[in-house]
Amino acid sequence: MKRVVRILGEILLLAACAFYLFPVYMVFVNSFKNRQELYENMLALPGKFTKEYYVTAMEKMRFLKAFSNSLIVTIISIAIIVVLASMTAWMLVRTNDKLSKTLFMIFVATMLIPFQTIMMPLMQVMGWVRNNLHIPMLESLGGLIYMNVGFGASMAVFLYHGFIKSIPVSLEEAATIDGCNKFGVFSKIVFPMLKPTTVTVIILDVIWIWNDYLLPSLVLSGEKLRTIPLSTASFFGQFTIQWNLAMAGLMLTIIPVIIFYLCAQKYIIKGVAAGALK
Template sequence: MTDRQPFAIPKAIILYAALAMFLFPFLLVVMNSFKRTQDFVQNPLALPSSLTFANYSYAFDSMGFLRAFGNSMLITVISVLLILLFASMTGYLFVRFKWKLNGILFFIMLASMALPFQVLMIPLVMVYGQFDLLNSKTTLLFLYAGFGIPFGVFTFHGFIKGIPYELEESAFIEGSSRLRTFFQIILPLLKPVMMTLIVLDVLWIWNDYLLPSLVLLSPEHRTLPLSTYAFFSSYSVDYGPLMAGLVMTIIPVLAMYLMLQNHIIKGITQGALK
Protein backbone atom coordinates (compact mmCIF):
# COMPACT_ATOMS: atom_id res chain seq x y z
CA MET A 1 0.00 0.00 0.00
CA THR A 2 2.83 2.43 0.81
CA ASP A 3 4.23 2.08 -2.72
CA ARG A 4 0.92 3.13 -4.21
CA GLN A 5 0.27 6.15 -1.98
CA PRO A 6 2.61 8.56 -3.83
CA PHE A 7 0.49 8.05 -6.98
CA ALA A 8 -2.84 8.73 -5.23
CA ILE A 9 -2.71 12.52 -5.59
CA PRO A 10 -1.74 12.55 -9.31
CA LYS A 11 -4.49 10.00 -10.03
CA ALA A 12 -7.04 12.12 -8.20
CA ILE A 13 -5.96 15.22 -10.12
CA ILE A 14 -6.25 13.42 -13.45
CA LEU A 15 -9.68 12.01 -12.56
CA TYR A 16 -11.05 15.38 -11.45
CA ALA A 17 -9.64 17.04 -14.57
CA ALA A 18 -11.34 14.41 -16.74
CA LEU A 19 -14.59 14.90 -14.80
CA ALA A 20 -14.45 18.66 -15.33
CA MET A 21 -13.75 18.17 -19.03
CA PHE A 22 -16.80 15.91 -19.49
CA LEU A 23 -19.11 18.07 -17.36
CA PHE A 24 -18.11 21.39 -18.93
CA PRO A 25 -20.33 21.11 -22.08
CA PHE A 26 -23.37 20.16 -19.97
CA LEU A 27 -22.79 22.97 -17.48
CA LEU A 28 -22.31 25.39 -20.38
CA VAL A 29 -25.71 24.43 -21.83
CA VAL A 30 -27.42 24.80 -18.44
CA MET A 31 -25.78 28.17 -17.82
CA ASN A 32 -26.72 29.55 -21.23
CA SER A 33 -30.31 28.34 -20.90
CA PHE A 34 -30.92 31.27 -18.52
CA LYS A 35 -29.52 33.89 -20.92
CA ARG A 36 -31.09 35.92 -23.66
CA THR A 37 -29.88 35.07 -27.16
CA GLN A 38 -28.10 38.44 -27.40
CA ASP A 39 -26.14 37.71 -24.20
CA PHE A 40 -25.23 34.26 -25.48
CA VAL A 41 -23.88 35.65 -28.75
CA GLN A 42 -21.84 38.31 -26.96
CA ASN A 43 -20.16 35.92 -24.50
CA PRO A 44 -21.29 32.29 -24.18
CA LEU A 45 -18.82 31.69 -21.31
CA ALA A 46 -20.13 34.49 -19.08
CA LEU A 47 -22.44 33.79 -16.17
CA PRO A 48 -26.10 34.81 -16.61
CA SER A 49 -26.98 38.19 -15.11
CA SER A 50 -30.14 36.77 -13.52
CA LEU A 51 -31.92 33.44 -13.17
CA THR A 52 -35.07 33.71 -15.26
CA PHE A 53 -37.14 30.82 -16.56
CA ALA A 54 -38.58 32.74 -19.51
CA ASN A 55 -36.54 30.64 -21.93
CA TYR A 56 -37.97 27.43 -20.48
CA SER A 57 -41.59 28.53 -20.74
CA TYR A 58 -41.05 29.79 -24.28
CA ALA A 59 -39.24 26.58 -25.29
CA PHE A 60 -41.98 24.45 -23.71
CA ASP A 61 -44.62 26.07 -25.91
CA SER A 62 -42.56 26.42 -29.10
CA MET A 63 -41.36 22.83 -29.08
CA GLY A 64 -44.80 21.39 -28.33
CA PHE A 65 -42.94 19.71 -25.49
CA LEU A 66 -45.69 17.42 -24.23
CA ARG A 67 -46.46 16.06 -27.70
CA ALA A 68 -42.77 15.61 -28.55
CA PHE A 69 -42.15 14.00 -25.15
CA GLY A 70 -44.99 11.55 -25.76
CA ASN A 71 -43.59 10.66 -29.19
CA SER A 72 -40.09 10.14 -27.81
CA MET A 73 -41.40 8.06 -24.90
CA LEU A 74 -43.55 5.86 -27.15
CA ILE A 75 -40.81 5.24 -29.70
CA THR A 76 -38.11 4.64 -27.09
CA VAL A 77 -40.10 2.27 -24.86
CA ILE A 78 -41.48 0.11 -27.67
CA SER A 79 -38.14 -0.02 -29.53
CA VAL A 80 -36.22 -1.06 -26.40
CA LEU A 81 -38.80 -3.74 -25.54
CA LEU A 82 -38.61 -5.15 -29.09
CA ILE A 83 -34.82 -5.19 -29.00
CA LEU A 84 -34.69 -6.92 -25.60
CA LEU A 85 -37.29 -9.54 -26.48
CA PHE A 86 -36.03 -10.57 -29.91
CA ALA A 87 -32.33 -10.19 -29.09
CA SER A 88 -32.58 -12.36 -25.96
CA MET A 89 -34.55 -15.07 -27.76
CA THR A 90 -32.19 -15.03 -30.75
CA GLY A 91 -29.12 -15.13 -28.52
CA TYR A 92 -30.60 -18.11 -26.68
CA LEU A 93 -31.29 -19.86 -29.98
CA PHE A 94 -27.73 -19.34 -31.18
CA VAL A 95 -26.23 -20.67 -27.93
CA ARG A 96 -28.41 -23.72 -27.34
CA PHE A 97 -28.85 -24.94 -30.93
CA LYS A 98 -25.57 -25.72 -32.68
CA TRP A 99 -26.88 -25.53 -36.21
CA LYS A 100 -24.58 -24.47 -39.04
CA LEU A 101 -27.16 -21.90 -40.13
CA ASN A 102 -27.03 -20.33 -36.68
CA GLY A 103 -23.29 -19.84 -36.98
CA ILE A 104 -23.71 -18.14 -40.35
CA LEU A 105 -26.51 -15.89 -39.11
CA PHE A 106 -24.54 -14.94 -36.00
CA PHE A 107 -21.56 -13.98 -38.16
CA ILE A 108 -23.83 -11.88 -40.41
CA MET A 109 -25.21 -10.06 -37.37
CA LEU A 110 -21.72 -9.32 -36.10
CA ALA A 111 -20.69 -8.10 -39.55
CA SER A 112 -23.71 -5.78 -39.73
CA MET A 113 -22.50 -4.00 -36.59
CA ALA A 114 -19.40 -2.85 -38.47
CA LEU A 115 -21.46 -1.21 -41.23
CA PRO A 116 -21.98 2.54 -40.61
CA PHE A 117 -25.55 3.79 -40.70
CA GLN A 118 -24.52 6.64 -43.02
CA VAL A 119 -23.85 4.05 -45.73
CA LEU A 120 -27.42 2.77 -45.52
CA MET A 121 -29.47 5.88 -44.87
CA ILE A 122 -29.89 7.05 -48.49
CA PRO A 123 -30.88 3.58 -49.86
CA LEU A 124 -33.26 3.10 -46.91
CA VAL A 125 -35.00 6.42 -47.51
CA MET A 126 -35.30 5.69 -51.25
CA VAL A 127 -36.74 2.20 -50.70
CA TYR A 128 -39.19 3.19 -47.97
CA GLY A 129 -40.17 6.31 -49.92
CA GLN A 130 -41.06 4.24 -52.99
CA PHE A 131 -43.44 2.13 -50.90
CA ASP A 132 -44.87 5.21 -49.12
CA LEU A 133 -43.68 3.99 -45.72
CA LEU A 134 -42.06 7.22 -44.52
CA ASN A 135 -43.60 9.57 -41.94
CA SER A 136 -44.68 6.61 -39.82
CA LYS A 137 -43.74 5.71 -36.25
CA THR A 138 -44.14 2.04 -37.14
CA THR A 139 -41.42 2.31 -39.77
CA LEU A 140 -39.13 4.03 -37.28
CA LEU A 141 -39.76 1.31 -34.69
CA PHE A 142 -38.94 -1.36 -37.27
CA LEU A 143 -35.67 0.39 -38.16
CA TYR A 144 -34.61 0.84 -34.54
CA ALA A 145 -35.29 -2.84 -33.87
CA GLY A 146 -33.29 -3.84 -36.94
CA PHE A 147 -30.29 -1.70 -36.01
CA GLY A 148 -30.38 -2.54 -32.29
CA ILE A 149 -30.95 -6.30 -32.30
CA PRO A 150 -27.49 -7.35 -33.60
CA PHE A 151 -25.67 -5.73 -30.68
CA GLY A 152 -28.27 -7.13 -28.29
CA VAL A 153 -27.78 -10.64 -29.70
CA PHE A 154 -24.01 -10.29 -29.34
CA THR A 155 -24.39 -9.21 -25.70
CA PHE A 156 -26.93 -11.86 -24.72
CA HIS A 157 -25.00 -14.56 -26.57
CA GLY A 158 -21.94 -14.14 -24.38
CA PHE A 159 -24.00 -13.97 -21.18
CA ILE A 160 -26.19 -17.00 -21.91
CA LYS A 161 -23.09 -19.13 -22.56
CA GLY A 162 -22.27 -18.74 -18.86
CA ILE A 163 -25.65 -20.08 -17.69
CA PRO A 164 -25.45 -23.83 -16.85
CA TYR A 165 -27.56 -25.98 -19.15
CA GLU A 166 -28.41 -28.21 -16.17
CA LEU A 167 -30.96 -25.60 -15.06
CA GLU A 168 -32.91 -26.12 -18.25
CA GLU A 169 -32.56 -29.90 -18.13
CA SER A 170 -34.15 -29.90 -14.67
CA ALA A 171 -37.06 -27.88 -16.00
CA PHE A 172 -37.47 -30.21 -18.99
CA ILE A 173 -37.59 -33.21 -16.67
CA GLU A 174 -40.42 -31.51 -14.75
CA GLY A 175 -42.35 -31.18 -18.00
CA SER A 176 -41.68 -27.54 -18.79
CA SER A 177 -41.67 -26.50 -22.43
CA ARG A 178 -38.67 -24.73 -23.93
CA LEU A 179 -40.58 -21.47 -24.29
CA ARG A 180 -41.75 -21.55 -20.68
CA THR A 181 -38.24 -22.47 -19.53
CA PHE A 182 -36.80 -19.49 -21.37
CA PHE A 183 -39.24 -16.95 -19.90
CA GLN A 184 -39.34 -18.35 -16.35
CA ILE A 185 -35.73 -19.48 -15.85
CA ILE A 186 -33.36 -17.97 -18.41
CA LEU A 187 -34.88 -14.49 -18.82
CA PRO A 188 -34.79 -13.61 -15.08
CA LEU A 189 -31.09 -14.55 -15.02
CA LEU A 190 -30.46 -12.04 -17.83
CA LYS A 191 -31.62 -9.08 -15.72
CA PRO A 192 -28.12 -7.55 -15.15
CA VAL A 193 -27.22 -7.48 -18.83
CA MET A 194 -30.74 -6.35 -19.73
CA MET A 195 -30.32 -3.31 -17.48
CA THR A 196 -27.11 -2.41 -19.26
CA LEU A 197 -28.74 -2.76 -22.67
CA ILE A 198 -31.74 -0.71 -21.56
CA VAL A 199 -29.52 2.22 -20.65
CA LEU A 200 -27.43 2.01 -23.82
CA ASP A 201 -30.47 1.69 -26.11
CA VAL A 202 -32.48 4.39 -24.34
CA LEU A 203 -29.58 6.84 -24.63
CA TRP A 204 -29.20 5.97 -28.31
CA ILE A 205 -32.88 6.14 -29.29
CA TRP A 206 -33.93 9.04 -27.07
CA ASN A 207 -31.10 11.30 -28.27
CA ASP A 208 -31.09 10.16 -31.90
CA TYR A 209 -31.62 12.92 -34.42
CA LEU A 210 -30.52 11.56 -37.79
CA LEU A 211 -32.83 8.55 -38.25
CA PRO A 212 -36.05 10.29 -37.07
CA SER A 213 -35.23 13.28 -39.27
CA LEU A 214 -35.19 10.95 -42.30
CA VAL A 215 -38.41 9.09 -41.42
CA LEU A 216 -40.66 11.46 -39.46
CA LEU A 217 -41.61 14.32 -41.77
CA SER A 218 -44.73 15.78 -40.12
CA PRO A 219 -44.37 18.14 -37.12
CA GLU A 220 -46.91 16.14 -35.09
CA HIS A 221 -44.66 13.06 -35.27
CA ARG A 222 -41.44 14.78 -34.20
CA THR A 223 -39.46 13.55 -31.21
CA LEU A 224 -37.77 15.86 -28.72
CA PRO A 225 -34.48 16.20 -30.65
CA LEU A 226 -36.43 17.04 -33.81
CA SER A 227 -38.60 19.58 -32.00
CA THR A 228 -35.57 21.89 -31.73
CA TYR A 229 -36.40 22.83 -35.34
CA ALA A 230 -38.64 25.48 -33.76
CA PHE A 231 -35.63 27.61 -32.82
CA PHE A 232 -33.96 27.61 -36.24
CA SER A 233 -34.94 30.12 -38.89
CA SER A 234 -33.44 30.77 -42.32
CA TYR A 235 -30.85 33.26 -41.08
CA SER A 236 -30.64 33.00 -37.30
CA VAL A 237 -30.91 30.70 -34.28
CA ASP A 238 -32.70 31.52 -31.03
CA TYR A 239 -29.97 30.17 -28.76
CA GLY A 240 -31.49 30.94 -25.35
CA PRO A 241 -34.68 28.87 -25.76
CA LEU A 242 -32.69 26.27 -27.71
CA MET A 243 -30.44 25.67 -24.70
CA ALA A 244 -33.49 25.47 -22.43
CA GLY A 245 -35.06 22.91 -24.78
CA LEU A 246 -31.90 20.82 -24.71
CA VAL A 247 -31.87 20.82 -20.92
CA MET A 248 -35.51 19.68 -20.80
CA THR A 249 -34.67 16.92 -23.30
CA ILE A 250 -31.76 15.69 -21.19
CA ILE A 251 -33.57 15.61 -17.83
CA PRO A 252 -35.69 12.42 -18.40
CA VAL A 253 -32.68 10.36 -19.49
CA LEU A 254 -30.57 11.71 -16.64
CA ALA A 255 -33.28 10.80 -14.13
CA MET A 256 -33.52 7.28 -15.56
CA TYR A 257 -29.75 6.83 -15.30
CA LEU A 258 -29.70 7.97 -11.66
CA MET A 259 -32.45 5.48 -10.80
CA LEU A 260 -30.76 2.56 -12.57
CA GLN A 261 -27.10 3.30 -11.92
CA ASN A 262 -26.69 0.48 -9.37
CA HIS A 263 -28.14 -2.02 -11.84
CA ILE A 264 -25.90 -0.65 -14.60
CA ILE A 265 -22.71 -1.16 -12.59
CA LYS A 266 -23.86 -4.62 -11.52
CA GLY A 267 -24.68 -5.59 -15.10
CA ILE A 268 -21.30 -4.43 -16.40
CA THR A 269 -19.34 -6.26 -13.70
CA GLN A 270 -21.35 -9.49 -14.01
CA GLY A 271 -21.07 -9.35 -17.79
CA ALA A 272 -17.30 -9.07 -17.48
CA LEU A 273 -17.17 -12.03 -15.12
CA LYS A 274 -19.30 -14.11 -17.48
Protein backbone atom coordinates in the same frame (compact mmCIF):
# COMPACT_ATOMS: atom_id res chain seq x y z
CA MET B 1 5.65 8.70 -2.80
CA LYS B 2 2.54 6.56 -3.19
CA ARG B 3 0.47 9.27 -1.53
CA VAL B 4 1.75 11.91 -3.98
CA VAL B 5 0.94 9.65 -6.93
CA ARG B 6 -2.55 9.02 -5.53
CA ILE B 7 -3.19 12.76 -5.06
CA LEU B 8 -1.95 13.53 -8.57
CA GLY B 9 -4.18 10.78 -9.92
CA GLU B 10 -7.22 12.25 -8.13
CA ILE B 11 -6.40 15.74 -9.44
CA LEU B 12 -6.15 14.41 -12.99
CA LEU B 13 -9.43 12.55 -12.53
CA LEU B 14 -11.17 15.71 -11.29
CA ALA B 15 -9.71 17.68 -14.20
CA ALA B 16 -10.96 15.05 -16.65
CA CYS B 17 -14.43 15.15 -15.07
CA ALA B 18 -14.52 18.94 -15.24
CA PHE B 19 -13.44 18.85 -18.90
CA TYR B 20 -16.13 16.27 -19.67
CA LEU B 21 -18.89 18.20 -17.87
CA PHE B 22 -17.87 21.62 -19.24
CA PRO B 23 -20.26 21.45 -22.26
CA VAL B 24 -23.14 20.63 -19.90
CA TYR B 25 -22.23 23.66 -17.80
CA MET B 26 -22.18 25.85 -20.93
CA VAL B 27 -25.62 24.67 -22.01
CA PHE B 28 -27.07 25.06 -18.52
CA VAL B 29 -25.87 28.60 -17.71
CA ASN B 30 -26.63 29.96 -21.19
CA SER B 31 -30.18 28.57 -21.09
CA PHE B 32 -31.02 31.30 -18.52
CA LYS B 33 -29.46 34.25 -20.38
CA ASN B 34 -30.90 36.71 -22.85
CA ARG B 35 -29.08 37.32 -26.10
CA GLN B 36 -27.08 40.25 -24.81
CA GLU B 37 -25.74 38.34 -21.81
CA LEU B 38 -25.02 35.30 -23.95
CA TYR B 39 -22.90 37.20 -26.46
CA GLU B 40 -21.11 39.29 -23.81
CA ASN B 41 -19.71 36.34 -21.86
CA MET B 42 -20.73 32.75 -22.50
CA LEU B 43 -18.85 31.44 -19.46
CA ALA B 44 -20.31 33.78 -16.83
CA LEU B 45 -23.34 32.98 -14.72
CA PRO B 46 -26.61 34.67 -15.76
CA GLY B 47 -27.72 37.88 -14.08
CA LYS B 48 -30.76 36.01 -12.72
CA PHE B 49 -32.13 32.52 -13.04
CA THR B 50 -35.53 32.62 -14.68
CA LYS B 51 -37.75 29.98 -16.25
CA GLU B 52 -38.87 32.36 -19.01
CA TYR B 53 -36.77 30.80 -21.76
CA TYR B 54 -37.70 27.28 -20.70
CA VAL B 55 -41.41 28.11 -20.94
CA THR B 56 -40.91 29.71 -24.37
CA ALA B 57 -38.82 26.76 -25.55
CA MET B 58 -41.45 24.26 -24.39
CA GLU B 59 -44.18 26.15 -26.24
CA LYS B 60 -42.20 26.44 -29.45
CA MET B 61 -41.06 22.79 -29.31
CA ARG B 62 -44.56 21.55 -28.42
CA PHE B 63 -42.62 19.75 -25.75
CA LEU B 64 -45.35 17.54 -24.30
CA LYS B 65 -46.29 16.15 -27.73
CA ALA B 66 -42.65 15.64 -28.71
CA PHE B 67 -41.93 14.06 -25.32
CA SER B 68 -44.82 11.61 -25.69
CA ASN B 69 -43.70 10.70 -29.23
CA SER B 70 -40.13 10.06 -28.07
CA LEU B 71 -41.41 8.08 -25.09
CA ILE B 72 -43.64 5.88 -27.26
CA VAL B 73 -40.90 5.21 -29.82
CA THR B 74 -38.27 4.51 -27.16
CA ILE B 75 -40.33 2.21 -24.93
CA ILE B 76 -41.91 0.11 -27.70
CA SER B 77 -38.65 -0.17 -29.68
CA ILE B 78 -36.67 -1.31 -26.65
CA ALA B 79 -39.35 -3.76 -25.50
CA ILE B 80 -39.39 -5.46 -28.92
CA ILE B 81 -35.58 -5.45 -29.17
CA VAL B 82 -35.16 -7.03 -25.72
CA VAL B 83 -37.74 -9.79 -26.29
CA LEU B 84 -36.75 -10.74 -29.84
CA ALA B 85 -32.97 -10.37 -29.40
CA SER B 86 -32.86 -12.43 -26.20
CA MET B 87 -34.92 -15.23 -27.78
CA THR B 88 -32.80 -15.15 -30.94
CA ALA B 89 -29.52 -15.27 -29.02
CA TRP B 90 -30.78 -18.14 -26.85
CA MET B 91 -31.71 -20.25 -29.87
CA LEU B 92 -28.42 -19.47 -31.63
CA VAL B 93 -26.41 -20.52 -28.58
CA ARG B 94 -28.38 -23.69 -27.84
CA THR B 95 -28.52 -25.02 -31.42
CA ASN B 96 -24.82 -24.26 -32.04
CA ASP B 97 -24.66 -25.67 -35.57
CA LYS B 98 -23.14 -24.18 -38.72
CA LEU B 99 -26.31 -22.32 -39.62
CA SER B 100 -26.52 -20.74 -36.16
CA LYS B 101 -22.88 -19.69 -36.28
CA THR B 102 -23.39 -18.20 -39.74
CA LEU B 103 -26.46 -16.27 -38.63
CA PHE B 104 -24.62 -14.96 -35.58
CA MET B 105 -21.71 -13.78 -37.73
CA ILE B 106 -24.19 -11.99 -40.00
CA PHE B 107 -25.62 -10.20 -36.96
CA VAL B 108 -22.11 -9.18 -35.89
CA ALA B 109 -21.16 -8.09 -39.42
CA THR B 110 -24.15 -5.75 -39.68
CA MET B 111 -22.83 -3.84 -36.66
CA LEU B 112 -19.89 -2.71 -38.80
CA ILE B 113 -22.03 -1.07 -41.51
CA PRO B 114 -22.39 2.71 -41.00
CA PHE B 115 -25.99 3.91 -41.15
CA GLN B 116 -25.03 6.73 -43.53
CA THR B 117 -24.15 4.20 -46.24
CA ILE B 118 -27.62 2.64 -46.30
CA MET B 119 -29.93 5.49 -45.31
CA MET B 120 -30.84 6.53 -48.86
CA PRO B 121 -31.51 2.96 -50.14
CA LEU B 122 -33.48 2.37 -46.94
CA MET B 123 -35.72 5.38 -47.60
CA GLN B 124 -36.23 4.27 -51.20
CA VAL B 125 -37.29 0.79 -50.08
CA MET B 126 -39.58 2.14 -47.38
CA GLY B 127 -41.11 4.57 -49.89
CA TRP B 128 -41.76 1.67 -52.27
CA VAL B 129 -43.39 -0.32 -49.43
CA ARG B 130 -45.65 2.62 -48.63
CA ASN B 131 -46.65 3.29 -52.23
CA ASN B 132 -47.06 -0.28 -53.46
CA LEU B 133 -47.94 -2.34 -50.39
CA HIS B 134 -49.75 0.54 -48.64
CA ILE B 135 -47.90 -0.06 -45.36
CA PRO B 136 -47.18 3.29 -43.64
CA MET B 137 -43.44 2.90 -43.08
CA LEU B 138 -42.82 6.63 -43.58
CA GLU B 139 -44.56 9.45 -41.74
CA SER B 140 -45.53 7.11 -38.89
CA LEU B 141 -44.16 6.26 -35.47
CA GLY B 142 -44.75 2.60 -36.25
CA GLY B 143 -42.37 2.74 -39.21
CA LEU B 144 -39.72 4.44 -37.07
CA ILE B 145 -40.13 1.77 -34.38
CA TYR B 146 -39.76 -0.97 -37.01
CA MET B 147 -36.48 0.53 -38.25
CA ASN B 148 -35.16 1.04 -34.72
CA VAL B 149 -35.76 -2.63 -33.99
CA GLY B 150 -33.87 -3.60 -37.13
CA PHE B 151 -30.88 -1.41 -36.36
CA GLY B 152 -30.77 -2.25 -32.64
CA ALA B 153 -31.17 -6.03 -32.91
CA SER B 154 -27.58 -6.85 -33.89
CA MET B 155 -25.89 -5.34 -30.85
CA ALA B 156 -28.51 -6.79 -28.49
CA VAL B 157 -28.10 -10.29 -29.96
CA PHE B 158 -24.33 -9.95 -29.64
CA LEU B 159 -24.55 -8.98 -25.95
CA TYR B 160 -27.11 -11.66 -25.08
CA HIS B 161 -25.19 -14.32 -27.00
CA GLY B 162 -22.08 -13.90 -24.86
CA PHE B 163 -23.99 -13.98 -21.58
CA ILE B 164 -26.21 -16.96 -22.41
CA LYS B 165 -23.11 -19.11 -22.94
CA SER B 166 -22.47 -18.90 -19.18
CA ILE B 167 -25.92 -20.23 -18.24
CA PRO B 168 -25.74 -23.98 -17.46
CA VAL B 169 -27.75 -26.14 -19.84
CA SER B 170 -28.57 -28.42 -16.90
CA LEU B 171 -31.01 -25.83 -15.55
CA GLU B 172 -33.00 -25.90 -18.77
CA GLU B 173 -32.87 -29.69 -18.93
CA ALA B 174 -34.20 -29.94 -15.38
CA ALA B 175 -37.08 -27.59 -16.23
CA THR B 176 -37.86 -29.64 -19.35
CA ILE B 177 -37.93 -32.86 -17.32
CA ASP B 178 -40.39 -31.22 -14.92
CA GLY B 179 -42.73 -30.64 -17.87
CA CYS B 180 -41.84 -27.08 -18.92
CA ASN B 181 -42.16 -26.31 -22.63
CA LYS B 182 -39.71 -24.23 -24.68
CA PHE B 183 -41.44 -20.94 -24.00
CA GLY B 184 -41.67 -21.73 -20.29
CA VAL B 185 -37.98 -22.62 -20.11
CA PHE B 186 -37.05 -19.31 -21.69
CA SER B 187 -39.51 -17.08 -19.81
CA LYS B 188 -39.12 -18.69 -16.35
CA ILE B 189 -35.51 -19.92 -16.34
CA VAL B 190 -33.38 -18.18 -18.96
CA PHE B 191 -34.76 -14.65 -19.28
CA PRO B 192 -34.71 -13.82 -15.52
CA MET B 193 -31.01 -14.76 -15.47
CA LEU B 194 -30.35 -12.28 -18.30
CA LYS B 195 -31.22 -9.26 -16.13
CA PRO B 196 -27.70 -7.68 -16.13
CA THR B 197 -27.48 -7.89 -19.92
CA THR B 198 -31.08 -6.74 -20.34
CA VAL B 199 -30.39 -3.64 -18.25
CA THR B 200 -27.25 -2.94 -20.28
CA VAL B 201 -29.18 -3.25 -23.56
CA ILE B 202 -31.95 -0.99 -22.26
CA ILE B 203 -29.52 1.72 -21.13
CA LEU B 204 -27.56 1.74 -24.39
CA ASP B 205 -30.71 1.77 -26.50
CA VAL B 206 -32.41 4.49 -24.44
CA ILE B 207 -29.44 6.79 -24.97
CA TRP B 208 -29.34 5.95 -28.70
CA ILE B 209 -33.06 6.08 -29.55
CA TRP B 210 -33.92 9.07 -27.33
CA ASN B 211 -31.11 11.21 -28.77
CA ASP B 212 -31.31 9.97 -32.37
CA TYR B 213 -31.86 12.75 -34.88
CA LEU B 214 -30.83 11.40 -38.28
CA LEU B 215 -33.25 8.47 -38.71
CA PRO B 216 -36.34 10.33 -37.37
CA SER B 217 -35.49 13.30 -39.60
CA LEU B 218 -35.64 10.97 -42.62
CA VAL B 219 -38.81 9.15 -41.56
CA LEU B 220 -40.88 11.93 -39.94
CA SER B 221 -41.62 15.39 -41.29
CA GLY B 222 -45.02 16.20 -39.81
CA GLU B 223 -44.96 18.54 -36.83
CA LYS B 224 -47.28 16.30 -34.80
CA LEU B 225 -44.95 13.32 -35.18
CA ARG B 226 -41.72 15.06 -34.20
CA THR B 227 -39.55 13.55 -31.50
CA ILE B 228 -37.66 15.74 -29.03
CA PRO B 229 -34.40 15.98 -31.09
CA LEU B 230 -36.42 17.07 -34.14
CA SER B 231 -38.28 19.68 -32.07
CA THR B 232 -35.01 21.02 -30.67
CA ALA B 233 -33.69 21.49 -34.21
CA SER B 234 -36.44 24.06 -34.85
CA PHE B 235 -34.33 26.67 -33.01
CA PHE B 236 -31.56 26.37 -35.60
CA GLY B 237 -32.79 28.27 -38.64
CA GLN B 238 -31.08 28.87 -41.96
CA PHE B 239 -30.21 32.49 -41.23
CA THR B 240 -30.54 32.80 -37.46
CA ILE B 241 -30.13 30.70 -34.34
CA GLN B 242 -31.99 31.43 -31.10
CA TRP B 243 -29.16 30.30 -28.88
CA ASN B 244 -30.78 30.90 -25.50
CA LEU B 245 -33.95 29.02 -26.50
CA ALA B 246 -31.84 26.32 -28.14
CA MET B 247 -29.87 25.85 -24.92
CA ALA B 248 -33.09 25.60 -22.92
CA GLY B 249 -34.42 23.07 -25.43
CA LEU B 250 -31.23 21.03 -25.20
CA MET B 251 -31.49 20.95 -21.40
CA LEU B 252 -35.08 19.75 -21.68
CA THR B 253 -33.84 17.03 -24.02
CA ILE B 254 -31.05 15.68 -21.82
CA ILE B 255 -32.79 15.95 -18.42
CA PRO B 256 -34.92 12.78 -18.94
CA VAL B 257 -31.80 10.81 -19.96
CA ILE B 258 -29.91 12.05 -16.88
CA ILE B 259 -32.80 11.07 -14.61
CA PHE B 260 -32.99 7.65 -16.25
CA TYR B 261 -29.24 7.16 -15.88
CA LEU B 262 -29.28 8.10 -12.19
CA CYS B 263 -32.13 5.66 -11.56
CA ALA B 264 -30.36 2.87 -13.46
CA GLN B 265 -26.87 3.55 -12.09
CA LYS B 266 -26.88 0.70 -9.57
CA TYR B 267 -27.97 -1.72 -12.28
CA ILE B 268 -25.13 -0.53 -14.52
CA ILE B 269 -22.61 -1.33 -11.78
CA LYS B 270 -24.22 -4.73 -11.17
CA GLY B 271 -24.23 -5.49 -14.89
CA VAL B 272 -20.54 -4.62 -15.26
CA ALA B 273 -19.63 -6.68 -12.19
CA ALA B 274 -21.70 -9.65 -13.33
CA GLY B 275 -20.17 -9.51 -16.79
CA ALA B 276 -16.67 -9.44 -15.30
CA LEU B 277 -17.41 -12.46 -13.08
CA LYS B 278 -18.96 -14.41 -15.93
